[in-house]
Amino acid sequence: MDLMTKLSILGEAARYDASCASSGTERRSGGPAGGGIGSTAAAGICHSWTDDGRCISLLKVLLTNHCEYDCAYCMNRRSNDTPRAAFTPEELAMLTIGFYRRNYIEGLFLSSGVVRTPDHTMDLMVRTLRLLRETHGFQGYIHVKVIPGASSESVEALGRLADRVSVNVELPSQGSLRVLAPDKPVEGISRPIRYIRDRREETRDALRVLRSVPRFAPAGQSTQMIVGASPDRDLQVLRLAQGLYRQYRLKRVYYSAYIPVVSHPNLPALSTAPPLLREHRLYQADFLMRFYSFDARELVDPRQPDLPVDVDPKCDWALRHLDEFPVAVERADRETLLRVPGIGTISVRRILEARRLGPIRPEDLAKMGVVVRRARFFLTCGGRLLADRLPDPEAIRRTLADVRGRDLLSPWQMRLEDLPIPEPAWPSAWPGGGGRGEALAVADVPVQGVFRCT
Amino acid sequence: MYLMHDGSFEGLMTAIAVALREGDRVEGLLRADDPPTLLPVEPVRTRPDILDRMGDYLARRAGPETPEVLYHAYLSLWPDLDTPMLRYVRLGLSMGRDPGPLRQNPDVLRVKQAQRKLLGEMHLFLGILRFRQAGPSLFVADCEPDGRILPLLGDHFADRLWDQPFVIRDLRHGEAVLYRPGADWRLVALPDEKRAPLESADPMEALWRRYFEVLAIPERRNPLVQRTHLPKKRWRHLVERPGAGPDPNQQ
Ligand code: SF4
Numbered sequence: 001m002d003l004m005t006k007l008s009i010l011g012e013a014a015r016y017d018a019s020c021a022s023s024g025t026e027r028r029s030g031g032p033a034g035g036g037i038g039s040t041a042a043a044g045i046c047h048s049w050t051d052d053g054r055c056i057s058l059l060k061v062l063l064t065n066h067c068e069y070d071c072a073y074c075m076n077r078r079s080n081d082t083p084r085a086a087f088t089p090e091e092l093a094m095l096t097i098g099f100y101r102r103n104y105i106e107g108l109f110l111s112s113g114v115v116r117t118p119d120h121t122m123d124l125m126v127r128t129l130r131l132l133r134e135t136h137g138f139q140g141y142i143h144v145k146v147i148p149g150a151s152s153e154s155v156e157a158l159g160r161l162a163d164r165v166s167v168n169v170e171l172p173s174q175g176s177l178r179v180l181a182p183d184k185p186v187e188g189i190s191r192p193i194r195y196i197r198d199r200r201e202e203t204r205d206a207l208r209v210l211r212s213v214p215r216f217a218p219a220g221q222s223t224q225m226i227v228g229a230s231p232d233r234d235l236q237v238l239r240l241a242q243g244l245y246r247q248y249r250l251k252r253v254y255y256s257a258y259i260p261v262v263s264h265p266n267l268p269a270l271s272t273a274p275p276l277l278r279e280h281r282l283y284q285a286d287f288l289m290r291f292y293s294f295d296a297r298e299l300v301d302p303r304q305p306d307l308p309v310d311v312d313p314k315c316d317w318a319l320r321h322l323d324e325f326p327v328a329v330e331r332a333d334r335e336t337l338l339r340v341p342g343i344g345t346i347s348v349r350r351i352l353e354a355r356r357l358g359p360i361r362p363e364d365l366a367k368m369g370v371v372v373r374r375a376r377f378f379l380t381c382g383g384r385l386l387a388d389r390l391p392d393p394e395a396i397r398r399t400l401a402d403v404r405g406r407d408l409l410s411p412w413q414m415r416l417e418d419l420p421i422p423e424p425a426w427p428s429a430w431p432g433g434g435g436r437g438e439a440l441a442v443a444d445v446p447v448q449g450v451f452r453c454t
Numbered sequence: 455m456y457l458m459h460d461g462s463f464e465g466l467m468t469a470i471a472v473a474l475r476e477g478d479r480v481e482g483l484l485r486a487d488d489p490p491t492l493l494p495v496e497p498v499r500t501r502p503d504i505l506d507r508m509g510d511y512l513a514r515r516a517g518p519e520t521p522e523v524l525y526h527a528y529l530s531l532w533p534d535l536d537t538p539m540l541r542y543v544r545l546g547l548s549m550g551r552d553p554g555p556l557r558q559n560p561d562v563l564r565v566k567q568a569q570r571k572l573l574g575e576m577h578l579f580l581g582i583l584r585f586r587q588a589g590p591s592l593f594v595a596d597c598e599p600d601g602r603i604l605p606l607l608g609d610h611f612a613d614r615l616w617d618q619p620f621v622i623r624d625l626r627h628g629e630a631v632l633y634r635p636g637a638d639w640r641l642v643a644l645p646d647e648k649r650a651p652l653e654s655a656d657p658m659e660a661l662w663r664r665y666f667e668v669l670a671i672p673e674r675r676n677p678l679v680q681r682t683h684l685p686k687k688r689w690r691h692l693v694e695r696p697g698a699g700p701d702p703n704q705q
Contacts, residue, residue: 003661004660004661004664007661007664007665007668008664008665008668011664011665011668011669012668012669015668015669015670015671016671037614037615037616037617037618038614038615039613039614041580041610045577045580045581046581046683047581047582048581048582048666048684048692048694048696049679049680049683049684049696050666050669050670050680050696050699051670051675051676051677051680051696051697051698051699052670052671052672052674052675052676052679052680053674053676053677053678053679053680053682053683054669054670054674055683056666056669057581059665060669095661098658098661099658099661099662101585101593101615101618102584102585102586102587102593102656102658102662102693103581103583103584103585103595103611103615104584104662104693257674259671259673259674273673274673274674276674350555350557353555354555354556354557354558356555357549357553357555357556358556358558359558360558361558364557364558367557367558367563368557
């Protein structure tokens with residue numbers, strides 16, 4: 001089978017995995033002294049956007065789509081009749097480096113179906129990573145997916161080679177897991193998640209006393225949950241996500257709207273549309289938990305077990321707590337401002353900085369990045385509410401409904417304004433100082449010959 | 455009085471330095487290639503050593519970020535930004551810190567917006583620049599950015615692809631980054647005869663195009679989001695073909 005066919009099959013088989021980020025580690029190449037090629041950037045870099053609007057950052061492929069397991073929701077399940085392929089470690093290393101040298105990707109995201117046993121599969125993955133890291137000295141980003149049921153030894157081996165490791169939770173409750181993924185023992189998922197957390201904490205502690213400690217998944221771990229394949233409510237999904245963030249120190253939880261790929265008595269019919277809006281709301285709630293200090297219980301509770309559809313979860317919270325508004329832009333603290341609809345992390349930072357230096361007038365708020373149209377019912381400036389009058393809550397709700405939101409935003413990546421990245425650290429660029437290039441003035445340096453610099 | 459400089463960054467910095475010395479007599483800055491004006495104009499002679507001195511001075515007397523803000527804003531090529539930059543500097547010196555957060559001030563807002571635009575564009579191109587193999591060991595990438603981002607791209611690629619000779623051509627502003635292992639990267643003017651499009655039969659390109667196609671999930675097709683991140687005007691120098699995938703709604 002030629003490489004093109006393999007890439008088609010194994011790229012397509014990996015496309016349902018949601019994670020795309022390449023952030024979290026920063027590593028310079030080491031240059032000639034370090035050998036090898038590549039670097040990683042602290043703020044993730046997107047290299048392209050597919051026709052579904054998702055960012056491509058990594059070469060995301062399966063090592064193979066052969067699988068011993070029979071998870072109902074998966075294309076690669078043993079009982080599904082689909083073309084199968086497998087990369088050799090050499091082919092994959094060649095592809096990764098070839099793409100990397102042309103700046104198509106930040107690195108590799110490797111996952112796999114289960115070949116023979118989980119540990120055997122993990123061995124194949126470790127071999128591929130060794131080839132990349134050790135033989136080719138590849139310093140780019142590597143994210144690997146741990147096979148459920150893998151032993152601690154093989155998780156250890158992968159963690160030492162990869163930047164990020166993930167174990168997919170897949171389904172938000174044990175009951176669903178038992179019905180839809182009968183071969184995957186619950187313990188086979190939670191054990192590696194715990195192991196990775198413990199090893200990362202050990203490494204961090206050891207670094208306090210020792211100068212050099214072998215790295216272990218420096219960019220942390222992430223996971224993915226499928227929503228819409230099982231009857232689980234948002235309440236279960238978000239509580240579990242919160243637990244994963246707080247107790248297991250995960251960096252990211254991804255949510256993936258289930259797209260029916262196989263028909264199965266326990267799954268939605270093939271004609272069911274993927275719940276994209278629900279997925280979008282879960283991402284918004286996830287952001288609120290991670291960067292806006294919301295607790296899952298503030299967003300959903302047993303009386304309202306699912307996130308609202310018409311407005312985003314922050315608006316919904318604000319509308320249920322109208323007695324806590326309006327707040328004054330001059331005095332409200334960071335946490336309070338973050339809870340105002342229409343204000344994001346960047347605009348809060350700008351407000352806090354600017355109000356120390358001078359008064360803020362209502363017309364300045366848009367310059368700080370505040371979406372005044374949304375914030376006006378919740379914010380005062382100079383002692384006056386921004387809106388001319390305060391309509392009843394139902395009317396506000398209608399005004400704030402974001403029907404367009406779902407078309408405009410990539411559900412898997414929030415708007416820039418919502419992104420928590422501080423201002424990224426750009427290369428030091430003051431000409432003449434700091435940078436390595438003799439930058440600036442387009443000097444008349446002779447150009448002949450340089451286009452053939454062999 | 456208005457000061458006129460040659461349009462280079464050194465020229466701008468010299469003009470700002472002279473304006474600071476002259477105080478309020480200087481109302482604004484002009485460039486030599488601005489349309490003729492009836493305003494009282496005085497040309498300044500660019501001082502080649504100005505960058506170190508001004509960079510140092512501004513970092514100490516305004517804020518450590520100030521020199522970089524000015525450089526980024528300059529590279530954005532936004533029109534009529536020189537006078538706002540002068541006022542930005544004056545404000546910073548009077549406050550004894552970088553005035554960047556004071557977005558209530560229209561000059562600050564414009565300078566900061568120009569900087570953000572340029573850095574955003576630079577960040578986009580860190581990802582979407584495509585190198586094509588143009589010889590046994592030469593890689594060439596072409597781009598047509600709005601601002602002059604090349605001076606900010608050199609470090610990233612020279613670090614990442616340090617063992618691979620490469621050229622990055624900015625066909626719009628006629629400049630190029632040249633890099634060869636073992637030497638620092640350089641920014642040079644791009645002569646006309648070096649602007650020809652590249653004939654490439656790089657086998658990796660077909661693989662990448664194919665991979666790009668299969669990665670999209672047809673049920674989630676979303677051209678609007680795709681174009682929000684990757685505007686059509688950026689497609690020209692890509693290898694992949696955005697928007698060419700099957701549209702399930704059209705069948
Ligand atoms: S183990 Fe993974 S690849 Fe195999 S059927 Fe289950 S989800 Fe699919």
